[in-house]
Amino acid sequence: MSVTAPAGAPARALVCRNCGAEYPLIAQNACYECFGPLEVGYHDDVLRAVTREQIESGPDNIWRYAPLLPAGQDPATRVTVNPGMTPLIRADALAAELGMKTLWVKDDSANPTHSFKDRVVSVALSAAKGLGFTRFACASTGNLANSVAAHGARAGVPTIVFIPYDLEQNKVVTSAVYAGDVVAIEGSYDDVNRLCSELTETDEFEDTAFVNVNVRPYYAEGSKTLGYEVAEQLGWRIPEQVVIPMASGELLTKVDKAFSELIDVGLVPDSSWRVFGAQSAGCNPIATALHADTDQITPVKPTGIAKSLNIGDPAAGPYALEAVRRTNGWMDYVNDDEIRAGIQLLARTTGVFAETAGGVTVAVLKKLVESGKLDPDAETVVYNTGEGLKTIDAVSAQVGPTHTVAPNLKAVRAAGLLG
Amino acid sequence: MSVTAPAGAPARALVCRNCGAEYPLIAQNACYECFGPLEVGYHDDVLRAVTREQIESGPDNIWRYAPLLPAGQDPATRVTVNPGMTPLIRADALAAELGMKTLWVKDDSANPTHSFKDRVVSVALSAAKGLGFTRFACASTGNLANSVAAHGARAGVPTIVFIPYDLEQNKVVTSAVYAGDVVAIEGSYDDVNRLCSELTETDEFEDTAFVNVNVRPYYAEGSKTLGYEVAEQLGWRIPEQVVIPMASGELLTKVDKAFSELIDVGLVPDSSWRVFGAQSAGCNPIATALHADTDQITPVKPTGIAKSLNIGDPAAGPYALEAVRRTNGWMDYVNDDEIRAGIQLLARTTGVFAETAGGVTVAVLKKLVESGKLDPDAETVVYNTGEGLKTIDAVSAQVGPTHTVAPNLKAVRAAGLLG
Numbered sequence: 001m002s003v004t005a006p007a008g009a010p011a012r013a014l015v016c017r018n019c020g021a022e023y024p025l026i027a028q029n030a031c032y033e034c035f036g037p038l039e040v041g042y043h044d045d046v047l048r049a050v051t052r053e054q055i056e057s058g059p060d061n062i063w064r065y066a067p068l069l070p071a072g073q074d075p076a077t078r079v080t081v082n083p084g085m086t087p088l089i090r091a092d093a094l095a096a097e098l099g100m101k102t103l104w105v106k107d108d109s110a111n112p113t114h115s116f117k118d119r120v121v122s123v124a125l126s127a128a129k130g131l132g133f134t135r136f137a138c139a140s141t142g143n144l145a146n147s148v149a150a151h152g153a154r155a156g157v158p159t160i161v162f163i164p165y166d167l168e169q170n171k172v173v174t175s176a177v178y179a180g181d182v183v184a185i186e187g188s189y190d191d192v193n194r195l196c197s198e199l200t201e202t203d204e205f206e207d208t209a210f211v212n213v214n215v216r217p218y219y220a221e222g223s224k225t226l227g228y229e230v231a232e233q234l235g236w237r238i239p240e241q242v243v244i245p246m247a248s249g250e251l252l253t254k255v256d257k258a259f260s261e262l263i264d265v266g267l268v269p270d271s272s273w274r275v276f277g278a279q280s281a282g283c284n285p286i287a288t289a290l291h292a293d294t295d296q297i298t299p300v301k302p303t304g305i306a307k308s309l310n311i312g313d314p315a316a317g318p319y320a321l322e323a324v325r326r327t328n329g330w331m332d333y334v335n336d337d338e339i340r341a342g343i344q345l346l347a348r349t350t351g352v353f354a355e356t357a358g359g360v361t362v363a364v365l366k367k368l369v370e371s372g373k374l375d376p377d378a379e380t381v382v383y384n385t386g387e388g389l390k391t392i393d394a395v396s397a398q399v400g401p402t403h404t405v406a407p408n409l410k411a412v413r414a415a416g417l418l419g
Numbered sequence: 420m421s422v423t424a425p426a427g428a429p430a431r432a433l434v435c436r437n438c439g440a441e442y443p444l445i446a447q448n449a450c451y452e453c454f455g456p457l458e459v460g461y462h463d464d465v466l467r468a469v470t471r472e473q474i475e476s477g478p479d480n481i482w483r484y485a486p487l488l489p490a491g492q493d494p495a496t497r498v499t500v501n502p503g504m505t506p507l508i509r510a511d512a513l514a515a516e517l518g519m520k521t522l523w524v525k526d527d528s529a530n531p532t533h534s535f536k537d538r539v540v541s542v543a544l545s546a547a548k549g550l551g552f553t554r555f556a557c558a559s560t561g562n563l564a565n566s567v568a569a570h571g572a573r574a575g576v577p578t579i580v581f582i583p584y585d586l587e588q589n590k591v592v593t594s595a596v597y598a599g600d601v602v603a604i605e606g607s608y609d610d611v612n613r614l615c616s617e618l619t620e621t622d623e624f625e626d627t628a629f630v631n632v633n634v635r636p637y638y639a640e641g642s643k644t645l646g647y648e649v650a651e652q653l654g655w656r657i658p659e660q661v662v663i664p665m666a667s668g669e670l671l672t673k674v675d676k677a678f679s680e681l682i683d684v685g686l687v688p689d690s691s692w693r694v695f696g697a698q699s700a701g702c703n704p705i706a707t708a709l710h711a712d713t714d715q716i717t718p719v720k721p722t723g724i725a726k727s728l729n730i731g732d733p734a735a736g737p738y739a740l741e742a743v744r745r746t747n748g749w750m751d752y753v754n755d756d757e758i759r760a761g762i763q764l765l766a767r768t769t770g771v772f773a774e775t776a777g778g779v780t781v782a783v784l785k786k787l788v789e790s791g792k793l794d795p796d797a798e799t800v801v802y803n804t805g806e807g808l809k810t811i812d813a814v815s816a817q818v819g820p821t822h823t824v825a826p827n828l829k830a831v832r833a834a835g836l837l838g
Contacts, residue, residue, distance in 0.1 A: 005467070060456060060479050081770055082506065085479070087531070093575055110529070112506070112529065112770075113772075114533075132799075150766075150772070151770065152770075153766060153767055153769065153770040154508075154770035156512055160836075163820075165820075167816060169811070170589075170808055172819060172820065173814060173815045174772060174808060174811075175818065176818035176819050176820065177763060177767075177772050177807065177814055177818050178766050178767060178770060178772070179763065179766065179767040179818075180821075181822065181836075182819070182820045182821050183821065183824060183834075184820035184823040185571060185824060185825070185826045186823065186826060187825070187826035191826035192467035192826065195826050198828055199831070202837060204836070204837045204838050216680035227528070251480075343596070344596060344598065347572060347596040347597050347598065348572055348596075349572065350572065351500055351568075351570065351571075351572040351573030351597060352569075353532075353569070353596050353597070354634040386556070387808070388593065388596065389589055389593060389806070389809060390531070390808060392592050392593075395592060395596055396592045399590065399592055399595035399596050400591060400592065400602045401582075401584075401601045401602065402595070402601050403600065403601075403602045403605040404584060404604075404605065405604060405605065406592075406604070406606070407605060407606035407610035407613070408614065409614070409617055409618075409621075412602075417579075417600075418621060
């Protein structure tokens with residue numbers, strides 16, 4: 001199967017991130033030469049012709065950036081719940097608590113299935129449809145399964161999502177309610193991922209696009225929109241610092257790539273930026289490698305409450321290390337108590353209720369300020385990639401009613417509410 | 420306290436819905452003459468000067484309609500999480516299952532705190548700020564508390580929300596995480612509401628705006644945006660039929676008011692529409708009055724899983740009856756099993772995961788088609804007002820993993836996934 005790119009479409013080829021070998025725009029995610037991961041390459045001249053006006057006149061979702069994406073240029077070809085253009089929220093109260101000057105929260109819990117995964121799934125499945133696939137699938141830590149299942153229901157295409165058996169119940173139900181197949185695997189996410197790679201090689205799954213396996217190059221490009229949007233929402237400029245959660249590490253590398261592209265094609269002024277990565281203490285292989293000043297990422301067995309980030313063998317880890325080193329950023333990690341405190345800090349100061357991944361990122365932001373790794377006077381964007389309701393158990397023991405009283409004034413007075 | 424309306428502001432006075440008596444734009448919700456509810460009245464000439472172009476050039480949220488609202492004209496005066504412009508989703512697969520021709524889902528779970536309440540809270544609190552209030556409060560069945568607490572956190576204003584003690588845990592946590600006061604009342608919502616009315620009369624709560632009590636006239640106007648948006652999203656025209664959930668009944672009356680206003684001020688062509696109301700069997704006082712052909716609404720003690728609709732003594736019930744009768748619509752109600760089926764039907768056919776209130780509305784839509792009360796050939800909009808994650812327990816016993824297998828191909832084959 002191969003994409004028949006329409007005339008003027010921006011994508012040109014799949015390009016190996018390691019050795020530069022090129023392939024047509026097919027369903028393939030690893031280089032036959034060196035086994036390196038494949039990435040979408042573009043026609044430079046097509047990208048350079050894109051204007052701010054063209055983007056601004058587009059829809060209020062990721063498809064305004066279709067001229068910079070590998071699929072979905074024609075609205076009729078999209079498989080999508082129309083995610084994107086989520087709020088960029090000025091966070092003055094949070095900045096003040098952290099001793100920072102200018103801080104923004106990019107709140108991707110506002111997407112249709114309430115995580116940034118809707119972006120990558122919309123791009124992957126639009127490409128997959130063009131490639132002729134008739135079933136959608138994924139290996140997921142939860143949010144991705146929610147998104148694939150919802151996309152399939154919207155599009156009327158069967159789905160089969162693979163998840164670790166011990167996921168948060170809210171994420172399981174929010175996948176299963178769409179009535180596709182939900183396969184719980186008695187193992188870790190890394191086991192699920194390995195199994196899905198094997199399944200793509202079977203006859204029975206020949207018709208199946210695994211969004212983050214066989215169509216991964218297209219999938220990964222969807223994350224660029226989290227860079228494009230922040231730049232556009234800031235008035236077409238790149239922030240000085242960004243703090244991004246890391247699971248596979250792919251999101252971080254793609255936001256970094258988005259910033260480079262915007263400068264290359266002339267949509268924003270040239271400027272420098274620093275990229276910071278956030279992990280949990282229960283799953284910190286990329287940050288640990290950075291701290292040890294090595295290129296060698298040692299896989300771990302993930303633990304802890306930030307399940308959506310629990311990828312022990314992170315595929316894009318080396319590229320995340322490269323981006324952070326190149327931009328003079330840093331990575332750090334936080335434990336479960338710090339994650340819970342991060343969720344509550346963000347909620348209390350901004351009105352944004354994040355899932356554990358957002359708690360990780362805010363808590364790491366705090367740590368980076370305290371350690372002096374991040375400049376508190378430089379404009380910073382912190383990414384919240386998911387919704388607190390999906391990981392409600394993370395905080396349900398911490399917060400609840402502050403008072404419980406009978407329904408009369410006397411009881412209210414006795415509770416101290418009337419002084 | 421009174422609003423100092425800026426020159427050119429659309430709101431003119433508070434007007435009694437029963438006797439027409441007028442009051443200045445103060446914090447008051449009942450008529451001193453006849454105890455009827457007060458509603459915001461506007462300067463007709465100011466409304467008539469509003470153009471489509473003016474609205475379309477506004478922000479992609481409810482504030483594009485500020486020229487038609489009682490507060491928030493000046494962005495600096497807003498207390499808001501910027502809700503609105505939620506998706507209007509073409510629901511062809513759902514229409515086909517129901518034997519309908521043209522059906523849309525207005526999905527208000529896409530708001531920042533994932534219910535339509537963000538609309539009314541943003542308008543109420545923007546008015547409340549202008550009135551000088553320094554604390555925000557509400558009587559809530561859950562979603563309203565979530566929204567008030569989040570608005571307070573965003574604005575840096577203290578909040579105190581009052582809820583029935585037996586709410587869904589997800590809604591309690593999603594209120595408490597913002598760190599304001601959460602008061603659980605050992606009684607029904609109607610008890611909570613009565614208590615809050617009493618509290619507004621106490622010295623200790625003199626500084627407190629209860630969004631749905633003492634500033635209710637402003638609050639209620641926020642629901643008009645759910646009518647405006649649908650009309651604008653359809654290309655500036657009014658749909659032939661709308662199906663709307665009813666708790667107090669206010670939302671239904673305000674969507675109806677919005678349609679009338681749009682015609683009156685010349686923003687849409689004149690056309691007729693029919694309004695349909697949805698309740699649960701556990702709390703159906705308005706629908707029961709319609710079915711009994713009476714104006715007398717007999718309060719009930721609510722039961723059942725659609726807790727966000729469980730208002731046994733619905734304040735706007737008489738006005739909802741009037742709107743439904745005037746437009747030749749109808750009301751109906753469904754039981755808990757039908758509600759669960761409604762949630763699953765909507766999810767499976769549209770990719771939208773609704774809370775129990777949305778399940779009520781979709782199940783009532785189905786019933787209205789089956790009973791012939793609603794015309795399946797007329798263009799219809801069904802409103803989903805909240806998010807499935809908030810009432811996850813409603814379906815968590817119904818849906819879950821379809822398979823649970825060990826992480827290897829052999830196990831996958833044994834489970835029948837490889838044929």
